Amino acid sequence: MQTPPADSNHPKIVLVGNPNVGKSVLFNALTGAYTTVSNYPGTSVEVSRGHCEIDGTRYEVLDTPGMYALLPITEEERVARQILLAETGHIIVHVIDARNLERMLPMTLQLIEGRLPVLLVVNILDEAERIGMQIDTALLQEKLGIPVIGAATARKRGLKEIRAAIAAFDSTRRPTFAYASDLERDILRIATTLASDYPLDRRAIALLLMQKDEEVLELVRTAEGEGFAAVETAVRAVAFERRVDLHLRISLERKRVCKGVLDGVVSQDSGARTPFSERLSGWTMNPWSGFPLLLLVLYFGLYQFVGNFGAGTVVDLLEGHLFEEWLNPWAIALSDRFLPWYWLRELITGEYGIFTLGIRYAVAIILPIVGTFFLAFSVIEDTGYFPRLAMLVDRIFKQIGLNGRAVIPIVLGFGCDTMATMVTRTLETVRERLIATVLLALAIPCSAQLGVILGLLSGAPGALLVWTLCVAAIFLVIGFLAARVTPGELPMFYMEIPPLRLPQPRNVLVKTLTRMQWYLLEIFPLFIFASVLLWAGKLSGALGGLITLLRPAMLALGLPPDTAAVFVLGFFRRDFGAAGLYDMQANGVLSVVQLTVAAVTLTLFVPCIAQFLMMKKERGWPTATGIFVFVTAVAFGCGWLLNQALLFTGVLS
Amino acid sequence: MMISHQAEDILEALWIATEEKGDHGALLETLGLRPDDAALEELDRLAFVDIQGERVHLREEGREEAQMAVRRHRLAERLTMDIFDIRGPEGDEKACEFEHLLRGAVDTKLCTLLNHPATCPHGRPIPPGRCCRDAKQQGAPGVVALTELKAGEVGEIAYLSTAEPKKMQKLMSMGVLPGNQLLLKRAYPSYIFRIGHSEFAVDQELAREIFVRPGPGS
Ligand SMILES: [Zn+2]
Ligand SMILES: [Zn+2]
Numbered sequence: 017m018q019t020p021p022a023d024s025n026h027p028k029i030v031l032v033g034n035p036n037v038g039k040s041v042l043f044n045a046l047t048g049a050y051t052t053v054s055n056y057p058g059t060s061v062e063v064s065r066g067h068c069e070i071d072g073t074r075y076e077v078l079d080t081p082g083m084y085a086l087l088p089i090t091e092e093e094r095v096a097r098q099i100l101l102a103e104t105g106h107i108i109v110h111v112i113d114a115r116n117l118e119r120m121l122p123m124t125l126q127l128i129e130g131r132l133p134v135l136l137v138v139n140i141l142d143e144a145e146r147i148g149m150q151i152d153t154a155l156l157q158e159k160l161g162i163p164v165i166g167a168a169t170a171r172k173r174g175l176k177e178i179r180a181a182i183a184a185f186d187s188t189r190r191p192t193f194a195y196a197s198d199l200e201r202d203i204l205r206i207a208t209t210l211a212s213d214y215p216l217d218r219r220a221i222a223l224l225l226m227q228k229d230e231e232v233l234e235l236v237r238t239a240e241g242e243g244f245a246a247v248e249t250a251v252r253a254v255a256f257e258r259r260v261d262l263h264l265r266i267s268l269e270r271k272r273v274c275k276g277v278l279d280g281v282v283s284q285d286s287g288a289r290t291p292f293s294e295r296l297s298g299w300t301m302n303p304w305s306g307f308p309l310l311l312l313v314l315y316f317g318l319y320q321f322v323g324n325f326g327a328g329t330v331v332d333l334l335e336g337h338l339f340e341e342w343l344n345p346w347a348i349a350l351s352d353r354f355l356p357w358y359w360l361r362e363l364i365t366g367e368y369g370i371f372t373l374g375i376r377y378a379v380a381i382i383l384p385i386v387g388t389f390f391l392a393f394s395v396i397e398d399t400g401y402f403p404r405l406a407m408l409v410d411r412i413f414k415q416i417g418l419n420g421r422a423v424i425p426i427v428l429g430f431g432c433d434t435m436a437t438m439v440t441r442t443l444e445t446v447r448e449r450l451i452a453t454v455l456l457a458l459a460i461p462c463s464a465q466l467g468v469i470l471g472l473l474s475g476a477p478g479a480l481l482v483w484t485l486c487v488a489a490i491f492l493v494i495g496f497l498a499a500r501v502t503p504g505e506l507p508m509f510y511m512e513i514p515p516l517r518l519p520q521p522r523n524v525l526v527k528t529l530t531r532m533q534w535y536l537l538e539i540f541p542l543f544i545f546a547s548v549l550l551w552a553g554k555l556s557g558a559l560g561g562l563i564t565l566l567r568p569a570m571l572a573l574g575l576p577p578d579t580a581a582v583f584v585l586g587f588f589r590r591d592f593g594a595a596g597l598y599d600m601q602a603n604g605v606l607s608v609v610q611l612t613v614a615a616v617t618l619t620l621f622v623p624c625i626a627q628f629l630m631m632k633k634e635r636g637w638p639t640a641t642g643i644f645v646f647v648t649a650v651a652f653g654c655g656w657l658l659n660q661a662l663l664f665t666g667v668l669s
Numbered sequence: 670m671m672i673s674h675q676a677e678d679i680l681e682a683l684w685i686a687t688e689e690k691g692d693h694g695a696l697l698e699t700l701g702l703r704p705d706d707a708a709l710e711e712l713d714r715l716a717f718v719d720i721q722g723e724r725v726h727l728r729e730e731g732r733e734e735a736q737m738a739v740r741r742h743r744l745a746e747r748l749t750m751d752i753f754d755i756r757g758p759e760g761d762e763k764a765c766e767f768e769h770l771l772r773g774a775v776d777t778k779l780c781t782l783l784n785h786p787a788t789c790p791h792g793r794p795i796p797p798g799r800c801c802r803d804a805k806q807q808g809a810p811g812v813v814a815l816t817e818l819k820a821g822e823v824g825e826i827a828y829l830s831t832a833e834p835k836k837m838q839k840l841m842s843m844g845v846l847p848g849n850q851l852l853l854k855r856a857y858p859s860y861i862f863r864i865g866h867s868e869f870a871v872d873q874e875l876a877r878e879i880f881v882r883p884g885p886g887s
Contacts, residue, residue, distance in 0.1 A: 084842035089835055115866035119844035147866070228834070263834070267841050268848070297868075303858055407859045407870040419872070420859070508836065509859065509872035512843060 026067065026076045027106035029182065030099060032127070034120055035082030036400070036514040037113045038139045040064070041523055042169045042178070043079040061095040071183040078103060086126040086220075087229050090444070094231070100132070101215040107185050109178075111137045114144035114151055114166070118278060122270040125193060128162065130220035133187040135163050137178060142168040143515070148285040156281045161191030170520055193277075195269045202226065202254045209247045212239035225251050226262045293516045300404040300516070310405065317392040318430065326388030327467035335380035347371050363551050374547035378540055385463045387532055389431035394527040398519030402427075403511050410509045416495025417451045418443075419507035425452055429460035434539065434627045435531070436460070437634060447504030450639070453631060454498060458647050459491035461619050469615055472598055478668050479612045486616045486658060494650065542626040546588040559584065569652060573617060574659040575610050576600075586618050588625055609662045617655030621648060672715070672734070674769050675708035680717065680735035681742055683727040688736075689793070694719075694726035740796045741771040743789035744779050750790040751783070751830065784812045790877070792816070813883060815860060815876040818853045824881030825850055836875065843869060851881060 029046070031039045047066025056063045064079040080099050081092035088094040100108065110127055112120035117138065127134045138153055157164035163181045167174025194200060206222035214221050214235070224232040225247070237244050255262060299305040344365075351365045365372045396402065402424055410420030422443055429436035433456050440452045461469060473480040553559030566580035573579075582596035597614055600606050606614065631640040662668055672680075679700060686695040697720075702709055704720070712718045717731025727735055745767035749755045755763050771779060777800045780786075785801040788794055812827040826849050829837050844864050845851075854868065855861040860876040862869055871879070 084839070087838060087842070089839050089842075113867075116844070119865055119867060144866075261837075263838060264829075264841065264847070267846055271846055271848070298854075301855055301861060403870065407861065409858075410870075410872055411858045414872070420870075508874060509870070510839065510843070510875055511870045513861065513868040513870055515868075 026074050028103055029068075029075050029077045029107050029109060030103060030105035031077065031079050031109050031111060032083060032096060032100060033111035033123075034084055034113065035512065037082075037111045037120070038169045039079055039082070039111045041520060042109075042111060042137065042139070042167075042175075043077060044522060044526060045169055045172070045175050046179075047077050056095045056099070061092050063095065063099065070179045073183070075106070075182070078105075083123075085123055086130070087224065087227055088231070091441075104215070106133065106187070107135055107182055108132045109135045109137055109182075111139050114138045114141045115147065115149065117151070117282060118271075118274060121274040121277065122267070124160070124162075125270055125273060126220070126223075128160070128191060129193065129217060129223070131190055131217035133185065135178075135181055135185060136160065136165070137169075137174070138164060138166045139169055139174075141166050142171055142173065146291065150283045150285075152281050152283075156277070159277050159281070161189060193273050195266075195273065199265065199269055202258070205254060206247065206250045209243065209250045210236070210240065211243050212236075214239065223266060226254060227266060228263070297404070297513075297516045300401065301407055301513075303408065306404070306408045310408070313396065313401070317396060318389075321392050322385065322388045322431075322463055323467055323470065327385045327463070330384035330388065331381055334384060335376065339376045339380045344372055344376065359555060362555065363548070366551065366554075368547050368550035368554055370544055370547050370551075373550070374543040378536075378543040382464055382539070382543075383532070383536075385467060386432055386535055387528070389463045390531040390535075391524070391528045393428065393431060394524045394531070395519050397527070398517070398524055400514040400516050403513045404516075406509075406511060407513065414507065414509075415499065416455070416492065417499025417502060417507070418448050418495070419509040421509065421511065422448060422452050422507075426455070426460060429456045429462065430466065431463050432535065432539075433457070433460060433462045434624070434630045435535065437627055437630045441634060445505045445507060447502050448507050450635065451495065451498045451502055453635060454643055454646070455491060455495055457627065457631065457643050458494060458620055458650060459487055461487070462624075465619065468598060469619065472601060472611070473615060476608045476611060476668075479608055479615070482612050482658075482662075482668065483615050483619070486654065487619055490620060490650070490654060539626055542629070546625060550585075550588060573613055573652070573655045574663070575614055576605055578605070579614055582614070583618065583621060586621060586624075608668045609659070612662065612668060613655050613659045616658055617651050620651035620654055671772075673708050673711060675706075676711050677738045677769065678765075679708055679712060679725075680727070680731060681738045683718065683725060683731075684735035684739045687727050694721075694724045697723050697725060700725065736796045737776070737798075738768070740798060741776050742768040743793065743795040744768075744776055744783065744786070745771060746789045746791070747783050747786050747795075748779060787813065787817050792873075792877075812880045815851075815853065815862070815871075815879040815881055816856070816873060818856070818881060818883060820853055820856050822883060823850065823852050824883045827880045827882045830878050830880060836878070840875070840879070843867075845869070845879060850884065 031043055033039050043064060043066065046068045048068070052065050061081055063081070066077050066079075068075050068077055078099060080096040083093040083096040085093075086097060086100075088097050108127060110124050112124065124134065124136055136156075138151060138156070141151065144151060151166060153164050153166040163185065165174055165177045165181050167178060169175065195203070203219055203222045203226070206225055207218040210218045210221060216224075221232060221236065225236065236247055240247055258265065300309055348365045351361050355361045355364065362369065364370055367373070405427075406420035406423045408420070409423050413420055413422055422440075425436045425439040425442070428439055436456050437453055440449045440456070443449045443452060469483070470480070473483055550559065553562070562584050563580040566583060567577045570577050570579045570583075578600065579597075582600065585596050597606075597611070597618065601611055628640060628644060631643060635643070679702070682700055683695055686692045697704060702725075709718070709720065709725070712731065713720060715731070717728055717734060719726040719728050742764065746760070746764040749763045749767060750760045753763070777798060780798055780800050781804075785797070785804050786795055787797075813824075815824075818824055826845060826847050828847055829840055829845065844867060849864050852863045853860065854863055859870045859872055862871075
């Protein structure tokens with residue numbers, strides 16, 4: 017638990033709580049538009065920071081990843097706790113779901129016993145009231161001894177009160193809650209062996225030690241030095257004398273204390289009906305209705321919105337009109353006039369020019385497609401649909417060595433494989449991350465490539481079907497084999513299923529813009545880099561050499577030798593290749609069989625350079641190179657087989 | 670009646686082939702037997718089986734004995750895998766040794782100790798014994814794995830049995846704690862259950878490690 021650099025002197029407000037309790041909405045409401053999302057130092061977990069001003073005081077606000085308890089399991093939870101301990105928050109705002117007070121209050125108790133300055137926000141009160149729950153927050157405040165605010169942040173309810181409570185926060189009030197006497201004796205026995213100062217109260221440290229928290233154990237080991245042996249002895253003695261799972265014992269004890277606190281606080285009238293969202297939720301999880309619903313989501317979300325609107329209408333507007341008719345001629349005329357050197361003109365506005373190719377591609381083609389995809393993805397994400405989809409496909413995904421959770425990076429891959437490769441880090445085991453990375457590199461076409469290929473093949477009857485079947489079969493077969501040869505822990509699936517909700521436009525917008533911002537920052541330079549590389553290749557003749565080198569492979573696939581250029585381009589951007597194919601077909605040089613073979617091979621073949629670099633970043637050089645070689649071999653192997661099969665059976669001719 | 674261990678194993682295999690897979694007997698070859706096998710002759714003498722050429726059939730007279738052999742085997746699996754926590758090939762091997770020790774009403778004692786489990790750790794049904802029927806009549810359903818609840822049934826979480834502390838920790842922090850009431854909403858394709866106002870999805874492997882006391886339905 018190292019301390020990250022303090023980047024501001026303002027008092028800090030740290031938001032903590034379970035996933036799906038409305039922390040981000042509260043964060044956005046407090047901080048307004050100017051927030052930064054960045055990786056927490058030394059980790060790959062994203063943390064949002066922003067500022068707010070209350071009663072003339074300026075605060076720094078931190079939104080932590082969701083955590084279930086002070087004892088971390090996932091990397092997200094570890095980071096959340098690290099922030100809690102290392103950032104010395106002026107106020108810790110614990111946000112909980114009113115409907116699940118009993119389940120979430122134990123963490124409040126943990127925060128209080130750590131002597132952290134806690135402000136409790138009982139959120140989502142509106143939905144709790146709708147199901148007939150009444151919560152007496154005043155009584156809860158009295159019993160807990162810390163400020164408690166009832167709120168429904170998504171409906172802007174309680175925001176004023178939260179601000180007022182922050183301004184009036186009195187950090188000297190520190191209540192305590194007693195556990196059973198035997199447990200208290202154990203806690204005291206361990207706590208008295210601790211001599212150093214800790215970011216948490218010694219009592220809380222003792223409890224974490226009893227729960228076998230390895231990080232805290234390390235922290236204590238370094239802090240105590242010589243005295244650590246005594247601590248270890250005390251912990252071992254307690255564990256042995258009790259002969260029960262102390263973790264369970266402490267959890268049950270906290271539950272008992274919380275029950276007492278909640279006595280009289282919550283009342284429930286049982287007359288409430290099951291709301292429509294509940295029935296809809298049931299349908300999404302029943303395989304009979306769930307898969308048709310999934311198809312509807314894919315059809316409207318992906319095909320209509322991203323495919324037709326994003327890749328069609330918006331791209332036409334930007335690329336067809338803005339660039340082709342206005343910007344490109346203008347830029348070319350400008351460089352012809354002012355740039356005397358051929359090589360420089362080529363670099364800026366030539367065939368592979370930074371402006372005419374790099375920027376045009378990034379802004380006019382990729383950005384609209386990826387932007388509409390991210391928008392659709394954020395809307396679907398905010399409804400709470402993904403956990404339901406994960407649950408639905410878990411059994412199938414187990415067959416390919418993943419668990420249902422992996423559905424999120426895989427779906428994201430249809431938008432941008434590079435981003436999806438990065439998101440594989442949310443998977444729990446190294447094995448899952450590796451399998452997901454391979455599948456993304458091999459069989460998931462990104463939205464740009466998908467758009468062009470769909471347009472290309474829809475004109476040739478049967479070709480689209482063959483392409484779909486081939487790519488789906490490769491996905492399943494390679495996944496199935498990978499699941500059997502990859503060593504490591506088998507995946508396990510558990511997930512909280514949040515209620516279905518209508519997404520909040522503001523939240524969706526912030527998420528989409530954050531992702532697009534990321535996309536531009538990470539990918540944009542790569543576009544420029546790719547066009548420079550292509551330019552250099554063209555001028556030096558290296559591109560031509562590479563294409564000549566690939567020709568025999570093209571002949572083996574039954575393709576015209578010129579297709580080699582398409583594959584080389586494909587490595588720079590998946591869709592460059594597809595676009596090249598489009599040109600070839602427009603010129604009528606490809607038969608239907610050749611078109612299909614080329615499309616399948618190109619889809620499977622190499623992740624684009626950005627994805628390759630991301631694989632290298634996430635998995636390291638040896639693994640990334642291994643995946644590259646493997647994917648290339650599978651792609652060309654399948655292309656060859658497909659060509660033989662199509663020629664032999666005469667299906668498409 | 671005492672029959673040899675080998676004869677018991679043959680009966681078990683025949684029971685699984687005929688009663689659970691619906692085959693007409695089993696081929697000698699798939700059982701790994703020669704026609705002149707001693708254990709086979711022993712069963713033939715007791716009129717438990719019928720040998721017709723390459724096939725053996727389980728006769729009505731042998732059903733009871735076969736069913737109890739399967740029951741002992743699967744109870745032994747529960748003991749070695751759940752209680753002793755011996756898994757993998759070693760667990761299978763130990764279960765095979767144990768099952769033969771369970772004759773003479775020892776199976777009843779073990780079954781009662783284990784709360785009359787309905788399935789083995791592989792999910793296959795354990796044929797109920799007299800003790801199970803008695804317990805059912807007394808309305809003492811005992812503690813069962815979540816996998817044995819039907820969708821719509823309610824139960825109270827009795828305990829979590831998992832060898833991995835991380836899993837246990839995760840389940841507990843999600844609110845899967847002994848004493849909590851749980852409603853199973855779906856059992857397929859994953860197990861969806863509700864505690865309080867939250868819903869959780871777990872796969873079959875985890876569902877097998879959550880033990881509940883089926884409760885009064887509400
Ligand atoms: Zn079994
Ligand atoms: Zn029984």
